[in-house]
Amino acid sequence: HNDCDENLSCGKNEPHIEFPFELVKEMEEPCTYPRLCLSCTEKRQTMLLLPTIKLRVNYIDYESQEIYLTDPENCYSNKFMEVINFIRSYHLEARYGEPENNLIFFNCTSAGLPYLRNNYMRQDMVSCPIYMANSFESVLSLDLTSCTKMFNITAPIAAVHSNALYLRWPKPNCAECEAKGKRCKWKTNNDTEGDIQCFECKRKGIHVPKSFIFAATGSIFLGLVVIAVFKGILYFRKKQEDQERVDKFLEDYRAEKPARFTYADLKRITNGFKENLGEGAHGAVFRGKLSSEIQVAVKILNNTDVEGKEFINEVGIMGKIHHINVVRLLGFCAEGFHRALVYNFFPNGSLQSFIFPPEDKDHFLGWEKLQHISLGIAKGIEYLHQGCNHPIIHFDINPHNVLLDDNFTPKISDFGLAKLCSKNPSVVSMTAARGTLGYIAPEVFSRNFGNVSYKSDIYSYGMLLLEMVGGRKNVDMSSPEDFNVLYPDWIHNLVDGDVHIHVEDEDDVKIAKKLAIIGLWCIQWQPGNRPSIKSVIHMLETQDENQIAVPPNPFHSATSTTVKGPTSTRRPLHLEVIEE
Numbered sequence: 001h002n003d004c005d006e007n008l009s010c011g012k013n014e015p016h017i018e019f020p021f022e023l024v025k026e027m028e029e030p031c032t033y034p035r036l037c038l039s040c041t042e043k044r045q046t047m048l049l050l051p052t053i054k055l056r057v058n059y060i061d062y063e064s065q066e067i068y069l070t071d072p073e074n075c076y077s078n079k080f081m082e083v084i085n086f087i088r089s090y091h092l093e094a095r096y097g098e099p100e101n102n103l104i105f106f107n108c109t110s111a112g113l114p115y116l117r118n119n120y121m122r123q124d125m126v127s128c129p130i131y132m133a134n135s136f137e138s139v140l141s142l143d144l145t146s147c148t149k150m151f152n153i154t155a156p157i158a159a160v161h162s163n164a165l166y167l168r169w170p171k172p173n174c175a176e177c178e179a180k181g182k183r184c185k186w187k188t189n190n191d192t193e194g195d196i197q198c199f200e201c202k203r204k205g206i207h208v209p210k211s212f213i214f215a216a217t218g219s220i221f222l223g224l225v226v227i228a229v230f231k232g233i234l235y236f237r238k239k240q241e242d243q244e245r246v247d248k249f250l251e252d253y254r255a256e257k258p259a260r261f262t263y264a265d266l267k268r269i270t271n272g273f274k275e276n277l278g279e280g281a282h283g284a285v286f287r288g289k290l291s292s293e294i295q296v297a298v299k300i301l302n303n304t305d306v307e308g309k310e311f312i313n314e315v316g317i318m319g320k321i322h323h324i325n326v327v328r329l330l331g332f333c334a335e336g337f338h339r340a341l342v343y344n345f346f347p348n349g350s351l352q353s354f355i356f357p358p359e360d361k362d363h364f365l366g367w368e369k370l371q372h373i374s375l376g377i378a379k380g381i382e383y384l385h386q387g388c389n390h391p392i393i394h395f396d397i398n399p400h401n402v403l404l405d406d407n408f409t410p411k412i413s414d415f416g417l418a419k420l421c422s423k424n425p426s427v428v429s430m431t432a433a434r435g436t437l438g439y440i441a442p443e444v445f446s447r448n449f450g451n452v453s454y455k456s457d458i459y460s461y462g463m464l465l466l467e468m469v470g471g472r473k474n475v476d477m478s479s480p481e482d483f484n485v486l487y488p489d490w491i492h493n494l495v496d497g498d499v500h501i502h503v504e505d506e507d508d509v510k511i512a513k514k515l516a517i518i519g520l521w522c523i524q525w526q527p528g529n530r531p532s533i534k535s536v537i538h539m540l541e542t543q544d545e546n547q548i549a550v551p552p553n554p555f556h557s558a559t560s561t562t563v564k565g566p567t568s569t570r571r572p573l574h575l576e577v578i579e580e
């Protein structure tokens with residue numbers, strides 16, 4: 001042990017030892033005043049060491065400064081003189097008795113221990129032949145008549161009839177020392193004044209120099225500062241890089257060039273591809289945000305069989321295409337096998353979700369708006385066909401590929417995708433089926449009907465117009481083996497004045513008729529009979545519906561109300577390679 005041991009004791013359930021007591025080895029130097037020495041027995045019992053006797057210490061209460069002692073031999077009277085000396089010299093106080101008590105000692109050796117008969121308290125004093133009594137106790141009542149009186153003494157304690165001795169010690173003055181966070185111990189030399197020595201605990205015996213503690217704390221602090229600075233630099237550098245990227249993007253945006261994004265950028269922009277806008281034949285589309293103002297749609301392409309370099313070239317060309325009615329390509333990603341296109345986001349989605357019959361007043365857009373949309377799409381097609389450095393045939397004009405901005409201005413999308421994506425029929429099957437059944441010009445799936453040209457897009461556009469006028473799907477897909485091309489005859493009735501659709505306003509009837517007539521011209525079987533996109537725009541913009549000649553029935557059967565489509569025997573369809 002050492003003086004600083006906070007849990008010092010002889011064993012479990014034994015009293016805790018601290019100042020003013022100290023633990024010593026029994027055989028060491030004698031313990032003299034003012035030291036209060038305790039030792040441990042082999043059985044781990046705590047003993048108080050007096051010059052010639054030992055008393056068992058059962059309990060120490062440091063609060064009330066009391067120690068409870070018992071005599072291991074159950075015979076205090078034998079050692080009473082030493083106990084009295086101890087109490088006197090250490091200025092102790094006994095719990096029982098007056099400061100001065102008259103005690104009488106009796107020798108009961110020859111009496112054959114008569115007191116055992118009466119007093120149960122003395123039963124444990126069998127081995128104790130000397131009996132002490134308080135002077136006020138009656139010799140008769142104690143049944144000491146057969147004992148011989150030995151002598152009287154005055155003692156600071158009353159006679160002890162049981163084996164218990166409670167003593168209180170005066171508080172030694174350690175307050176000043178404890179206030180300094182130090183400990184007290186009894187002095188072993190007389191170098192300084194007083195009995196008590198104040199000392200500092202050296203815990204666990206390991207001496208840690210203060211300089212070392214300062215150095216260690218300093219290093220930890222310095223380390224933390226370095227880490228914080230490093231993290232700060234990284235954070236600001238990343239912020240700066242992000243800012244530079246946004247600046248670069250905005251520069252490209254203003255210069256109308258598509259920006260190049262990494263896959264990680266796309267992940268960040270789309271917040272981990274959280275909001276899926278839909279799934280097309282070429283891949284999934286996700287909503288994203290480039291800055292607080294610029295919202296984007298990111299199309300992750302699958303089945304791209306285009307090399308990275310080629311992809312970038314193509315996208316570069318697509319990025320130069322700017323027209324109010326064509327979706328603008330803001331950026332792209334070509335990293336490893338990842339290919340993606342980034343467009344402006346249009347909250348209204350595709351035209352497909354706005355096609356409703358006129359009688360559905362809650363959803364129908366209105367004839368004015370339909371005319372505005374038709375004209376916009378036509379202008380977009382005109383730009384693709386004639387306005388760019390590289391004329392573009394879209395091949396897949398349909399309501400899914402027309403997006404609507406906040407003002408319902410149409411934007412043609414998905415141009416160039418046919419070139420960037422695999423033409424594997426199974427991959428484009430949905431588009432192919434929709435296009436084949438509804439929108440794809442006859443010459444695109446069979447050269448027997450003529451050469452593929454810009455007029456193929458006119459056909460698709462015509463079908464789109466008729467679908468808008470009718471407000472329903474242009475093909476009844478329920479019996480694909482024997483599908484009916486429903487519109488043309490129905491539309492012919494409209495053109496002939498037999499208005500089946502619900503049109504209230506006279507002006508609206510005019511718009512409906514005009515759109516229907518233009519639609520019918522556009523879906524003429526022979527590409528040569530279809531108008532150019534320029535004349536479509538001219539008709540839409542300037543001409544009255546009555547000035548436009550009524551087209552012949554495109555399916556050249558004036559009698560039949562339903563015409564068997566030419567593709568029913570040609571499925572599954574496979575798009576032929578078209579020379580670009």
Ligand SMILES: Nc1ncnc2c1ncn2[C@@H]1O[C@H](COP(=O)(O)OP(=O)(O)OP(=O)(O)O)[C@@H](O)[C@H]1O
Pocket residue numbers: 277278279280281282283284285296297299327343344345346347349350400401403413414430431
């Ligand atoms: N720029 C965009 N802004 C808002 N929504 C978009 C945008 N681009 C696509 N979408 C939505 O994402 C969905 C999927 O579009 P995508 O163009 O991939 O497929 P599609 O045109 O429906 O089919 P396909 O690829 O066969 O032509 C569509 O429903 C469309 O409404």
